[in-house]
Amino acid sequence: MTAVIAVLHAEDVALEFVSVLRDHADQDVLVVVGQARTGVTLPAGLSLRERLELLGPLVEPGGNTAELPVPAEVAALIGEAPAPGEIWTHSPADHRIRRARFGWIVSRAVSPFPSSSSSLSLPAVTCSVGDNPFLQTIPATATAITGAEAEAKIDFINRRAGELLRSRVADRLVTTDRVPAVERFFTASAAQANRLYALISSLGDDAAVADDPWEFGRSAYEAARLDATAAWTTRWCSPQDGPIVEVGACQGELTRRLAGKGYRVQATEPNAGFRARLAERAEPGVEVLPDSLEDLAGDGERQAAAYLLVEMLYYDQDLTLLDRLPTDLVLVALETGQLNERVWPWLREQSTWRVAERVELAPPTLESVCDGLAYLRKRGSRGLVLARAGWRR
DSSP states (O other): OEEEEEESSTHHHHHHOHHHHHHTTTSOEEEEETTTTEEEEEOTTOOHHHHHHTTGGGOOTTOOOSOOOOHHHHHHHHTTSSSEEEEEEEOTTOSSHHHHHHHHHHHHHHSOOTTOSSOOOOOOEEEEOOOOSSEEEOOSEEEEOOHHHHHHHHHHHHHHSGGGGGOSSTTTOOOGGGSOSEEEEEEEOHHHHHHHHHHHTTTSGGGGGSSSTTOTTTOHHHHHHHHHHHHHHHHHOOGGGOOEEEESOTTSHHHHHHHHTTOOEEEEOOOHHHHHHHHHTOOTTEEEEOOOHHHHHHHOOOOOSEEEEESOOOSOOOGGGGGGSSOSEEEEEEOHHHIIIIIHHHHHTOSSEEEEEEEEEEOOEEEEETTTTEEEEEOOEEEEEEEETTOOO
16 A cells, blocks of 8 residues: 655755655655646655655745645545555644644545545545644654754755745744654644644634633533633623623633523624534523624624623724723633733723732643643633723722
């Protein structure tokens, strides 16, 4: 069977998959280059340097914006191998989001998946751990390269991809840590790849490709944070005070807690995927809306006892929008770094709101995710109660 290495950029083979070429030195290896939408066969029997050199013409230092191939296209390229077997690709949790997306696309191309229009039904893919300073993926294998292999990596990058050593595009920049001396890999099923990709896509629409990507419904840390947030809300307004608006409700784990305490909740979620799940699982007394913070501030029609902005001010929203919310009480919860960098400087420069309370809702912790496939630092959550100037309880 033919081993296949599916990468976004041609130089990625030299950066992350040299040990794979070593382990398949006596076999042809098909390299699928997503950016170029093409495949190159690296014949058995050639030296590492000779094999890498065949990829040199496909290195495009400036290319990082072209539309990525869809799973059916990748499946067709992989299918050009005489008998495709092992599949190697990028981690769907790579911090370089286009590589992460390509790894996710490859997993959908080669494994059975409900929404895949074309699948080769091959075994789970093996992923390079790749680059992610926030998520530690547990490797199934870790292979040190030799000095000669390191020299082949260095030579290829210097001659064929030297422009990437000074690239202004962060994802393309070749830094020392992106030329690893130990290449690490893990195996992921299509479902695991889907969850990892959703997790790394947290600030984009693709976060909804998996159900509950942040594991709000199954994480002990998240359950404690949400319980504390719901209890905090009850200290500042009661169900008798009127409806509350939860901005960015995601799939409704906090919404469910608040509805269970008797609140009428107007839960807003602009992401269509999350909103559909939110509506499907909504408790009585919950109204589901598509509004963003910008929408709510723009029309000013949803008068409420309080607005809840819980773990959602990570999208560079204009904080002056809070001034136009039709309420006298806003509860903001964020991790400490974001509060210090964004919220506190804004608060010091304005006079519309006063801080009525600050509270720690959850301390930072380390937690495993994706059934133990990786772990990360949950950054904790701190709450600020903002009361409009002149408001009194």
